[in-house]
Amino acid sequence: xxxxxxMEGPVTLSEEAFLTINCTxxxxxxxxxxxxxxxxxxxxxxxxxxxxxxxxxxxxxxxATYRKETTSFHLEKGSVQVSxxxxxxxxxxxxxxxxxxxxxxFGTGTxxxxxx
Amino acid sequence: NAGVxxxxxxxxxxxxxxxxxxxxxxxxxxxxxWYRQLPEEGLxxxxxxxxxxxxxESGMPKERFSAEFPKEGPSILRIQQVVRGDSAAYFxxxxxxxxxxxxxxxxxxxxxx
Numbered sequence: 206x207x208x209x210x211x212m213e214g215p216v217t218l219s220e221e222a223f224l225t226i227n228c229t230x231x232x233x234x235x236x237x238x239x240x241x242x243x244x245x246x247x248x249x250x251x252x253x254x255x256x257x258x259x260x261x262x263x264x265x266x267x268x269a270t271y272r273k274e275t276t277s278f279h280l281e282k283g284s285v286q287v288s289x290x291x292x293x294x295x296x297x298x299x300x301x302x303x304x305x306x307x308x309x310x311f312g313t314g315t316x317x318x319x320x321x
Numbered sequence: 322n323a324g325v326x327x328x329x330x331x332x333x334x335x336x337x338x339x340x341x342x343x344x345x346x347x348x349x350x351x352x353x354x355w356y357r358q359l360p361e362e363g364l365x366x367x368x369x370x371x372x373x374x375x376x377x378e379s380g381m382p383k384e385r386f387s388a389e390f391p392k393e394g395p396s397i398l399r400i401q402q403v404v405r406g407d408s409a410a411y412f413x414x415x416x417x418x419x420x421x422x423x424x425x426x427x428x429x430x431x432x433x434x
Contacts, residue, residue, distance in 0.1 A: 209363075239422070248325070248412055248425035249364070294363060307419040308354065308377060311363035 207232045211295050211312035218319050224282040226315045228269075228295035231276065236297040238262075238271055238278040239309070243292045252280075252293070285319045292316045323348065325415050325426035326395075333432045340400040340407070342429045346415030353396045354423055355388060358410040370396060400431075408433045 212227040230236065237256045241249040253262030258273035267282045278295060295312040326345040334340050346353050351372050356364040369377040370390040381388065385403075390396040400407055410430050414423035 241425075246427070248327075248427040249414075251422050251424070254422060307352065307369050307416075308366040308380070309356075309364070309414075309423060310366070311356075313361075313363040 207236070207297060207299065207310040209295050209297055209310055209312035211293075211315050214292075214314070214316035216315060216317050218285055218317070220287055220319055220321055221284045222319075224280070224285045224289075224317070226280040226293055226295075226317070228278045228280065228312060229276050230278065230295075230297050232297055232299065232310075234300045235273070236299055238269070239296045239298070240267070240269055240278070240280050241294045241296060241311075243294065243314070245291075249294060285317070287319045287321060290317055290319045325350075325413055325424055327411075327413050327426035327429050329429060330427065331430050331432070333434060334403050335434050336404055337402050340403050340431055342398040342400075342411050342413075342431070343395045344398070344413030344415075344426060345395040346413075347417075347424055350415035350417050350424070352416045352419055353390050354414040354416075355396075355398050356412045356414065358412060358428070360409075364412060367398075403431075403433050405433050407431060 208231045239254045240252040242252045243249050253264040255262040255271035261270045269280045292314045294314045296309045353370045355367040358364045366380040368381050368388045385401045387399045410428045412428045414425045416423045
């Protein structure tokens, strides 16, 4: 079955540091890949997505590239801010032509804490 | 343009009681998904519904759990005879089509005494 593996947290960084959160996946075919962010007490917000190999999703300074050869979708940001402190979830969705097309499979999440 | 609305935000029940969680999708969205998040874990898919139809319930426990999305009104996730292990955050998401990104509500945090 499908699975998503994320690096364990928490990740603690100083403001303006470079961020990488690793995400690898197992799936058949070409799934769509997503990063969601969850702030304390809130639901998940879609951060960025990529639907095919070599696509780069980007939003709010975050970016991730769909790497089919390494089955990875690592999240990066060049300079983090205190306001980026949250839990980040990597997720995949099966290609639309499979019977399980719509449900999302999530990683366990990586907590990011940014300090001044 | 309201997002996905879930209520209540917090729900406390005693063991053996019933819990009803409600979800109103975003305007124009006819696809609804329910996920459960246990403490310090990721979200696990439970069920996917369209209006009046259950499309995929492969993540639903076989007993005590049920879901509906009637023609009128919100989607309901119902848990009968709750047990301590049902304590979790339950999130609803919606999308306009099955291949579009899912938008999440703020969740219902269920606590079982």
